[in-house]
Amino acid sequence: MTAALFLLIAYLLGSLSGSLLLGRLRGVDIRTLGSGNAGGTNALRTQGWKFALGTVLVDVGKGVLAVWLAQAYGGGAAWLPYAAGLAAVVGHVWPVFHGFRGGKGAGTLVGALLVLWPLAVLVLIATWLLVLSIGGYVGLSTVLAAVSLVPLAVLTAADDTRLVFSVVLALFIAFTHRGNLARLRAGTEPRFERARIWSRLRRGAA
Structure with a gap:
């Protein structure tokens, strides 16, 4: 109860x-x-x-x-x-x-x-920022950030509760962003161009 x-x-x-x-x-x-x-x-x-x-x-x-x-x-x-x-x-x-x-x-x-897991927040945010700065897709960045919890749990020898939590949340966030992933496959997902730092740096270096 x-x-x-x-x-x-x-x-x-x-x-x-x-x-x-x-x-x-x-x-x-x-x-x-x-x-x-x-x-x-x-x-x-x-x-x-x-x-x-x-x-x-x-x-x-x-x-x-x-x-x-x-x-x-x-x-x-x-x-x-x-x-x-x-x-x-x-x-x-x-x-x-x-x-x-x-x-x-x-x-x-x-x-x-x-x-629950403060270290995971740092990894989550770092992954999100990295993916966003490369591709400019907010939805994809969020999904991959959630997925990063799974290898983090494995690498830190997390207990079964934390590992299951990581897997379930990664799958759940992918599910809630299924529309973003579908538009990404179709080539219609909006892109946050201002966030694509690496693309601008490559153009500047060229």
Whole structure:
């Protein structure tokens, strides 16, 4: 019962979507704008950096809180904080308070990892920045950043709970970004050209 309660709390926290809550204050629903996604990238593209920053802070914060509550008051079960982190990510993607139409889970995952596995956040961000600076595709960068958790777990001899968590989250983030991957294969995925630092450096060197 205790575990079920904390998983429910984590899911409900995850269902508090930063972009949709802030959007209500502004009188907009970003799911009707841009890509139609309720995440930080679409918030940035359609509402500007201040709105996007607020979105990210809420989405990361709820991941932190969900895991911390399970860790501090969940009775010491080693698996529960990881399950709470996953529940918060699921809540972000399918929020009960917003018609089960949310974001793609990356920001909330970062929040969960800040408590569960701080080293992974550094690897996640480094991978994301590297891939983005090469290709300019935000979705692909996010998927590969999540996938990087798996080799990190193997290389650091993580326990079974952390390894399973890494695999499940990598697959889940790939699933939530399946539209991006499909557009990438079709050659229609939008590219963030300003982020392609290596391409500009090569042109400058030439």
